[in-house]
Amino acid sequence: MRAGPQLAAIPGVEHALAFLSDAYATRLRRPGRTVEHPVAVARLLAADGQRPPVVVAGLLHDVLEDNLVARW
Numbered sequence: 001m002r003a004g005p006q007l008a009a010i011p012g013v014e015h016a017l018a019f020l021s022d023a024y025a026t027r028l029r030r031p032g033r034t035v036e037h038p039v040a041v042a043r044l045l046a047a048d049g050q051r052p053p054v055v056v057a058g059l060l061h062d063v064l065e066d067n068l069v070a071r072w
Helices: 004-008 013-026 036-047 052-060
Strands: none
Touching: 004 013, 004 036, 013 036, 013 052, 036 052
């Protein structure tokens, strides 16, 4: 998954996208969920001028809900 020019320049986005892509490709818990929604949220946050940690949080906001990434 590519971030696009607006997101790619934000520190931490490339690592978050790699994690996000892996989670949605291999550990999906909720069928039908895709990375499009988290990426759209991150793009909105970036366009609004939010700081990098907020944009990265936008990318990752549904990962635990949609995927089996954390096993306690």
